[in-house]
Amino acid sequence: MRRGKIERLAALLEIPDDIVLDLPRITMLGNKQLLVENHKGIIEYTSPLVRIKLNNGELIITGQDLTLGNLQAEQILVEGTVTGVKYEI
Amino acid sequence: MLTRNMANYTTGVIRIKITGDFPEKFINLCLARGLLLWGIKKDGNAVYAYVRLPDFFKIRKPALKSRVKVRVIGTRGLPFALKRFKRRKMLLVGAVMFMLLLEVLTSYIWFVDIEGIKTISGDRIKAIAADHGLRSGAAKNSVKEKEIETSILLNVPEVAWVGVKITGTRAVVEIVEKTMAKTEDKTPADIVATKDGVITELIAIAGQAAVKKGDTVRRGDILIKGVLSQPILELAEQRPPVPQTSDQYIRANGIVKARVWYESYGEAGLVREEFRRTGRRRFAVALKAGESVIDLKKVSSPPFTNYETEVIYKKLPNWRNTGFAVETKVSVFYEVSVERHEISPEEALDLAKTQAIKAIESQIPENAQVLVHGSEVLNTSLPGLIRVKVSMETVEDIGFTRVTLLTP
Missing domain, CATH: 3.30.110 (Translation Initiation Factor IF3)
Known part of the structure; x- marks a missing residue:
């Protein structure tokens, strides 16, 4: 398999997976901020629910008073009170 | 973050309200075009977001594509502030006037202060300074410091050094006085008694002793006369006395000690009365401006049957070189109980x-x-x-x- 080979090569050269495999990087600061890098767009946005499209599936964020700050082509910053993060493939 | 905020301020920021069925689509389209959106918030059906002014002109296409309505609900930043200024020209005129007035007012001397004088009168120095153009109301650049300095030095012999410096609207004339040798007072004078007493010791340094040890003197009696004594003449009695036409008056000096009685x-x-504060007290507050007093809080008089009063003046600390004319006067009345002790x-x-x-x-x-x-x-x-x-x-x-x- 092609993917497996690339993965092994990446491991050998100690290159981070997210760069090689085009995976999203998700960083959380407590339950206040959630930064999603390398996303593919927003599917749904409401105050208690945010759905973000990813390379291989989608990320469902639930919470209260969620706002989208610092929206760029590469990253989304979800602010508010995050109560749940679910990764759906 | 800060630099981005400043950049946003200079370019201008618009708060937009997005209504429509798929605001997410609009957001994604904006993202794809590299239009920066932030502070996105959903409130009911509407989504609010911030967008930069240059980006705002580019959101027309994505809005049409996603079929959303975009409305401007707020503006912020320099372009809008400038626009406001354009509409309110007087505001700009006011700002310019303020700057001009500040510039004009600070180019004059408002205060002339004299520092370091101990015995010389300040008015004398001020008069000399005023003659050379250093007075309140004089233009700052017309003041010739060197000239004033030399003039003061020449006209006032008691001055050892003088420096004129201008700080802001205040001109300070700094003076160092010469330490002059004390001129001795040579006015003829007697030494007289200040009290009744019996002389125990008398040393006449200058002048003639009028009393001797053991004499009783009354207040006001002359103890040492301010007349030149001529001991040489007394010693040389054989010589014919020099005819003296008049006494030579001098300033008498000497030590006269006497026994003095006091009763x-x-x-x-x-029975002794002792006052003790009971702990009950009342305050009266008054505002004092110059001579007039305005009562802010009064106390029925007398506040207690027996009481002590304490008055405290509260004043704001002096700011730079001006004192505040207004001060608060707080009178505290303490109730006292009288106790009689045997x-x-x-x-x-x-x-x-x-x-x-x-x-x-x-x-x-x-x-x-x-x-x-x-x-x-x-x-x-x-x-x-x-x-x-x-x-x-x-x-x-x-x-x-x-x-x-x-x-x-």
Whole structure:
């Protein structure tokens, strides 16, 4: 398999997976901020629910008073009170 | 973050309201085009977001594509502030006027202060400075510091150094005075007695002794006469006396010590009243501006049957070189309770004595030497009252220089 080979090569050269495999990087600061890098767009946005499209599936964020700050082509910053993060493939 | 905020301020920021079925689609389209959106918030059906002014002109296409309506609900930043200024020209005029006025007002001298003077009068220095153009209201660049400095130095001989410096609207004339040798007062004078007493010691340094040791003098008597003594003549008696036409008056100087008696009287009752604060108190507050007093909080008078008063003045600290004219006056009334104590005759005697001694001590000069110290209890017809007579004997300098009244 092609993917497996690339993965092994990446491991050998100690290159981070997210760069090689085009995976999203998700960083959380407590339950206040959630930064999603390398996303593919927003599917749904409401105050208690945010759905973000990813390379291989989608990320469902639930919470209260969620706002989208610092929206760029590469990253989304979800602010508010995050109560749940679910990764759906 | 800060730099981005500043960049946003200069470019201008718009708050938009997005309504439509798929605001997410609109957001994604914006993202794809690299249009920066932030602070996205959903409120009911509408989504609010911030967008930069240059980006705002590019959101037309994504909005049409996603079929959303975009409305501007707020603006922020420099372009909008400038626009406001364009509409309100007087505001700009005011700002310019302010700058101009500040510039004009700071180019004049408002205050002239003189520092470092001890004996020279400030008015004299000020007058010289004013003659050379340094007065309040003078233009700053017309003041010639060097000229003023030399002029003050030349005109006031007591000045050792002078410096003129201008700080802001204040001109400071700094002066260092010369330490001049004290000019001796040569007015003819006698030494007279300030108190009654018996002379114990008399040294005439200048002048002729008018009294001798053991003499009793009264207040105002001349002790040393301010007349030139001629001991050489006295020694050389064989020589024919030089005819003296008139006495030569000089300033007498010398030390005259005498025994002086003091007497005083004190009394104390056997019942003593003692005041003690009960802890109850009331405040009265008044505002004092110059001479007039405005009461802010009054107290019924008298606030208590027995009370003590304490007055506190509160004033704002001086700011730079001006004091505030307004101050607050807070009067505190403390209620006191009166307690009557019976005291023993010995204690009463002590009290009476202290009272009497206190009265004497205020009259005795510091360098006096107390020789005898006695007290005597006086018999009284009044019961419950003790009377004491205290007497003291001291040796002290009673000389006082008094200018001679020259009689032709």
